[in-house]
Amino acid sequence: xxxxxxxxxxxxxxxxxxxxxxxxxxxxxxxxxxxxxxxxxxxxxxxxxxxxxxxxxxxxxxxxxxxxxxxxxxxxxxxxxxxxxxxxxxxxxxxxxxxxxxxxxxxxxxxxxxxxxxxxxxxxxxxxxxxxxxxxxxxxxxxxxxxxxxxxxxxxxxxxxxxxxxxxxxxxxxxxxxxxxxxxxxxxxxxxxxxxxxxxxxxxxxxxxxxxxxxxxxxxxxxxxxxxxxxxxxxxxxxxxxxxxxxxxxxxxxxxxxxxxxxxxxxxxxxxxxxxxxxxxxxxxxxxxxxxxxxxxxxxxxxxxxxxxxxxxxxxxxxxxxxxxxxxxxxxxxxxxxxxxxxxxxxxxxxxxxxxxxxxxxxxxxxxxxxxxxxxxxxxxxxxxxxxxxxxxxxxxxxxxxxxxxxxxxxxxxxxxxxxxxxxxxxxxxxxxxxxxxxxxxxxxxxxxxxxxxxxxxxxxxxx
Amino acid sequence: xxxxxxxxxxxxxxxxxxxxxxxxxxxxxxxxxxxxxxxxxxxxxxxxxxxxxxxxxxxxxxxxxxxxxxxxxxxxxxxxxxxxxxxxxxxxxxxxxxxxxxxxxxxxxxxxxxxxxxxxxxxxxxxxxxxxxxxxxxxxxxxxxxxxxxxxxxxxxxxxxxxxxxxxxxxxxxxxxxxxxxxxxxxxxxxxxxxxxxxxxxxxxxxxxxxxxxxxxxxxxxxxxxxxxxxxxxxxxxxxxxxxxxxxxxxxxxxxxxxxxxxxxxxxxxxxxxxxxxxxxxxxxxxxxxxxx
Numbered sequence: 001x002x003x004x005x006x007x008x009x010x011x012x013x014x015x016x017x018x019x020x021x022x023x024x025x026x027x028x029x030x031x032x033x034x035x036x037x038x039x040x041x042x043x044x045x046x047x048x049x050x051x052x053x054x055x056x057x058x059x060x061x062x063x064x065x066x067x068x069x070x071x072x073x074x075x076x077x078x079x080x081x082x083x084x085x086x087x088x089x090x091x092x093x094x095x096x097x098x099x100x101x102x103x104x105x106x107x108x109x110x111x112x113x114x115x116x117x118x119x120x121x122x123x124x125x126x127x128x129x130x131x132x133x134x135x136x137x138x139x140x141x142x143x144x145x146x147x148x149x150x151x152x153x154x155x156x157x158x159x160x161x162x163x164x165x166x167x168x169x170x171x172x173x174x175x176x177x178x179x180x181x182x183x184x185x186x187x188x189x190x191x192x193x194x195x196x197x198x199x200x201x202x203x204x205x206x207x208x209x210x211x212x213x214x215x216x217x218x219x220x221x222x223x224x225x226x227x228x229x230x231x232x233x234x235x236x237x238x239x240x241x242x243x244x245x246x247x248x249x250x251x252x253x254x255x256x257x258x259x260x261x262x263x264x265x266x267x268x269x270x271x272x273x274x275x276x277x278x279x280x281x282x283x284x285x286x287x288x289x290x291x292x293x294x295x296x297x298x299x300x301x302x303x304x305x306x307x308x309x310x311x312x313x314x315x316x317x318x319x320x321x322x323x324x325x326x327x328x329x330x331x332x333x334x335x336x337x338x339x340x341x342x343x344x345x346x347x348x349x350x351x352x353x354x355x356x357x358x359x360x361x362x363x364x365x366x367x368x369x370x371x372x373x374x375x376x377x378x379x380x381x382x383x384x385x386x387x388x389x390x391x392x393x394x395x396x397x398x399x400x401x402x403x404x405x406x407x408x409x410x411x412x413x414x415x416x417x418x419x420x421x422x423x424x425x426x427x428x429x430x431x432x433x434x435x436x437x438x439x440x441x442x443x444x445x446x447x448x449x450x451x452x453x454x455x456x457x458x459x460x461x462x463x464x
Numbered sequence: 465x466x467x468x469x470x471x472x473x474x475x476x477x478x479x480x481x482x483x484x485x486x487x488x489x490x491x492x493x494x495x496x497x498x499x500x501x502x503x504x505x506x507x508x509x510x511x512x513x514x515x516x517x518x519x520x521x522x523x524x525x526x527x528x529x530x531x532x533x534x535x536x537x538x539x540x541x542x543x544x545x546x547x548x549x550x551x552x553x554x555x556x557x558x559x560x561x562x563x564x565x566x567x568x569x570x571x572x573x574x575x576x577x578x579x580x581x582x583x584x585x586x587x588x589x590x591x592x593x594x595x596x597x598x599x600x601x602x603x604x605x606x607x608x609x610x611x612x613x614x615x616x617x618x619x620x621x622x623x624x625x626x627x628x629x630x631x632x633x634x635x636x637x638x639x640x641x642x643x644x645x646x647x648x649x650x651x652x653x654x655x656x657x658x659x660x661x662x663x664x665x666x667x668x669x670x671x672x673x674x675x676x677x678x679x680x681x682x683x684x685x686x687x688x689x690x691x692x693x694x695x696x697x698x699x700x701x702x703x704x705x706x707x708x709x710x711x712x713x714x715x716x717x718x719x720x721x722x723x724x725x726x727x728x729x730x731x732x733x734x735x736x737x738x739x740x741x742x743x744x745x746x747x748x749x750x751x752x753x754x755x756x757x
Contacts, residue, residue, distance in 0.1 A: 003470075006477055014481045106507060106723060113510035219616075219704060280594035282616030282705035288593075419722050431706030434616070453523065457724055459504060459514075 065093040066351045066358070067118035069108065071101045074122060074341050078371040082362060085370065090361065092354060094120070105131065105419065112137050117346040119355050124173075124339030125166030129158045130415040134165040139345040139352055141165060146363035149381045155340065156380075167359045168340035169371055172378035174304035175324065175336045175396050175406060176230045179311065182319040184212050184299040193323045193395075197267070200325055204276040207299045214276040216298035218289045221426035224268070225411075227302050228429065231264040232410035234331045245413035248451075251462040255444045255451065265429070265440030267327050272433035282434045294318050304337055308392045309375050322392040324400060334400040335409040340380060417451070424450045494736070501730035507723030520730035529707045530731065533715040537735075540626060540697075540711060541690030541742075547630045548686050549679070552637025559638065560645045570642075573635035581632075585699020588628055589615070618708040621701050625709060629696055633689075637682050644678030645671070680750035684743055691739045712738075 070079070075098055086092045097118060099107055104123070111117040112132060121128075128134070135158075142164045147153060151171040156164050178200075180193070185203075188210035194200040204214035217224050233241050236258070247253035255261065271277055278284060278298065290307070292298035294315035301307060308320045324334040345355040361367050368384040376387025378401075389397055400406050411418070425447045432438040438446065455463035501520055505513035524530045555573050559566045576584070591597040592614040599611045614620045648671065656666050694713035697703060703710040703718070710718070712735040719728035 006474065010477055010480055014484065103721065106721060109507045109723065110510070113507075280613040280616055283593060283613050285593075423718050423722055427704075427706055430704070431708075434705050454722070454724075457504065457523075457727065458506060458508065 063091045063093055064351065064354050065095050066120065066349075066354050067095045067097060068120040068122065068343070069097045069099055069104070069111075069118045070122040071104045072098050073101050076371070076375060078373055078375060081370040081373070082367050085367060086358060086361065090357075092358060094358070108132065112346075115348065117349075119346055119349040119351045120343045120358070121346065122341065122343055123166075124337075125156050125168045125342040125344070126158065127339035127412075127415055128344060129160070129165065131418070134158050134344070135161060135163070137344075137347055138165040139347045139349070139355070141167065141345070141356075141359065144356060144359065146360055146381065149363060149383065151378075151380060151382050155338070156342070166342045166344045167362065168342035168380040169368070170340040170342075170377050171380045172401060172406075173337045173340045174306055175334045175393075175400065176226055176302070176304055176409065177322045177324040177334065177396060178215075178300045178302050179293065179305070179308045179320060179322050179392065180300045181293050181296045181298070181311075182321050184296040187296070188212055188299070193321065194325065196329055197325065197327045201274070201276075204271070204274070208275060212296070213278045213292065213298040215271060215278075215300045215302065216284070216289045216292045217277050217281045217301075218284045218286045219282055219430060220286045221422065221430055223286065223289070223303060224429045225421070225426040226304070226409075227268055228261075228264055229410040230302075230335045231327045232261055233335045233407055233412075234326045234333060235260045235264065235328055236410070238407040241408075241410055241413050245410075248414065249416070249460075249462075251455070251460075255448045256441065259441075262440030262444055264327055265432075265443050268429070269433055269439065273436075277433070282430065290314050293320070305390075305393055305396070306375070308390065312390075313374070320392045322396055324396055333405045333407050334396060336406045338408040338412045342380075417454075420450065420454045497729040497732055500726055501733045503726045505726040505729070507725065513726065516726065520727050521734070523727065524730055524734065529710060530712075530715055532707060533710040533712050536622070536709060537691055537693070537711045537713075539622070540629070540693055541687055543626050544629045544633075544690045545683060545686040547626070548634050548637050549682055551630055551634040552682065553641050553675075555634060555638040556641035556645055560642050570638070573638055575635065576632045577636040579632070581695035582699050584628060584632060585696055588624065589700060592624060615701055616705055618705065621705065621709050625697060625700055628700070629690075629693070632696075633686070637686070640682050640685075641675065641678050644675045648674045676750065676753050679753075680747060683750060684747050687746055688739055688743050691735065691742065 075096070083094045083096065086094060108117070108121060108123065109132065117137070128138075132138075140163050141147060144164075146167075147164055150156065150168075153164065155171065156166050156168050158165060184207065185191075185193075188203075188207045190203050190206055194203045207214040236244055244253060244258065248255065272281070278292070280288075289298070289301050290310050291314060293301050293307075294311045296318075302325075305322060308322055311318055311320050326333075343359070345352060345359070349355060363381050363384075365381075365384050368379060368381060372379060372385065372387045376390050378389075379386040393401075411421070414421075425443075428438065428443045428446060432443055452463060500513060502515060502517060503513035504516040504519075559570050559573070589596075593599075594613050594616075598614065602608065602610050612620060614624055652670050652674070653666055656670055661669065692713060693711055694717070697709055697711050697714055698717070701709045703714040712731060716728050716731040716735065719725075719731055
């Protein structure tokens with residue numbers, strides 16, 4: 001009898017413990033870090049994970065819940081407005097799982113590998129095609145009605161099989177250049193925007209003498225590298241960049257084989273040596289950069305044009321302009337981030353029809369206009385109002401975008417190395433000026449070793 | 465005889481659920497990590513890891529960032545243990561005395577350790593930034609020469625990480641020492657006083673030896689915690705500037721971020737073995753020094 005009682009007690013205790021842990025609807029919080037986000041770097045922020053429970057739709061139009069994984073820095077107000085509208089008008093609830101940008105790729109790969117991917121996944125299109133096998137993981141959208149209304153369908157077409165797997169928001173994702181505070185320039189007496197690198201350095205001298213930080217660089221390692229990815233592409237040219245990238249990935253060339261790349265890094269380091277960069281570049285955050293340019297304490301910042309939108313959000317009265325700049329004279333192109341923010345649909349989603357319906361609705365002006373309400377841009381769809389072309393983009397639009405003088409940034413050609421670069425090369429770009437112990441050639445030599453080791457660890461044949 | 469055997473194993477049955485959970489959530493993951501540390505397991509080949517022998521470990525010890533992380537971890541563990549011990553003991557000696565309000569002070573000193581590390585990291589990031597509270601305060605009192613980018617340089621960043629850790633946990637150690645102090649028989653102090661021993665002599669000859677068990681507990685806990693530090697470093701500096709304040713846990717996390725799960729497992733194994741070895745050695749040494757009243 002005692003034995004039976006004891007066994008029963010053990011069984012009940014075990015069940016009780018596991019029952020408490022096994023509630024599928026419970027929201028679990030996990031520590032997370034913001035990296036390339038629009039808010040101040042906050043290591044205490046938590047991301048919520050949904051339990052993944054979906055209510056089944058029936059013919060009577062009951063609520064349908066689908067899950068979506070969205071990167072923290074891209075959870076814009078406009079996107080939230082679209083999600084809210086879906087809920088109000090279509091009874092489609094999007095259960096948003098916000099993830100830190102730096103961890104989104106790993107989380108995506110883990111969820112795809114474990115068969116537990118959310119129904120919709122936010123990532124850059126078509127960048128994601130080079131990172132994860134799209135045919136194996138994502139639903140083919142080539143025959144969807146909205147594809148016919150894309151302004152530049154080639155931008156989201158997978159080169160390997162000619163199919164479209166992603167739903168983009170933008171047709172021209174983002175050009176790179178110096179975003180500058182016009183009032184800071186006026187205060188320093190600079191009347192003309194620099195047209196060459198030498199003129200830029202002169203302008204920096206003038207700004208420094210006027211007590212204004214010429215260029216603001218935060219510690220977030222994804223920011224300083226933009227100057228390099230921009231200039232590497234300009235110096236190599238689109239064809240040259242593709243060719244060199246292919247050789248690198250096949251172990252037929254080394255990063256140190258192109259001295260021009262080291263020269264770009266040297267010119268970048270020179271900005272620090274001359275005192276044109278804020279003193280606290282090793283600890284300042286991305287939000288500090290936005291605030292500094294917004295209030296005019298810093299004159300310039302090099303980034304994608306989305307930075308200007310963030311400055312205007314921080315200070316709507318700020319007068320902001322943008323100009324493209326090349327370290328090498330005579331280069332008459334701008335670079336762009338080739339990927340648009342957008343969504344892909346998980347191929348094995350139980351709610352694929354609903355996801356397709358969402359994409360269909362989101363492609364219409366009624367929804368898509370909401371996306372651009374606070375962040376004007378170049379919409380992916382012909383009939384969508386992307387808002388007035390921001391004034392800060394006028395110059396770049398006239399000189400480069402309209403005439404097609406835009407080429408992909410260097411990172412586009414080495415997309416597979418994204419994770420490695422974020423954890424090593426981009427960090428060297430911050431470390432080198434902080435310690436003053438590496439020039440451009442030394443940075444690339446060090447990275448070459450990391451690159452070779454990484455490729456060996458990944459099992460790439462050409463490196464083993 | 466049979467009943468005696470049954471009586472002996474009867475309590476063991478009660479441990480089954482706890483052991484089961486411990487095995488499932490601790491032993492199994494540790495065993496899995498040990499296994500995967502010898503493979504080339506990575507994010508792109510989640511279901512097909514290949515045996516790689518000692519390659520991960522050889523690469524680790526050839527990686528200067530790993531070696532730097534190990535150095536920082538040892539520095540952090542030793543410095544914080546020594547300082548938390550000293551400050552905790554000092555606070556305990558103060559508040560163990562009977563005076564009005566000592567309960568309030570005990571609570572005050574203990575409070576930081578109940579706060580989340582991430583929250584504290586956020587708080588101090590705001591205080592220590594270039595235009596943060598500390599620099600503004602220095603400016604206000606005319607000490608502009610001391611203003612600097614506290615988290616932007618290795619020396620000052622590491623100093624603040626250690627300082628904040630001590631600030632957080634000295635109160636916890638204080639309570640451990642208080643319980644130790646309260647267990648020392650008062651007669652020992654009385655006899656020593658009668659024999660003419662000074663306050664310092666009583667402290668050195670009675671208090672310290674009798675606190676040996678508390679020292680064992682405090683030192684073991686602090687060394688272990690120091691070697692495993694992650695959240696405070698991650699919150700304050702993210703391992704930066706550059707890789708300057710990387711510790712072993714943030715290094716393992718970085719390897720995980722690269723998708724190199726085998727390498728990440730290997731660095732976690734190195735950390736685990738290090739922690740176990742140091743903890744056992746320290747525990748053994750300190751227990752040999754314990755004195756019974």
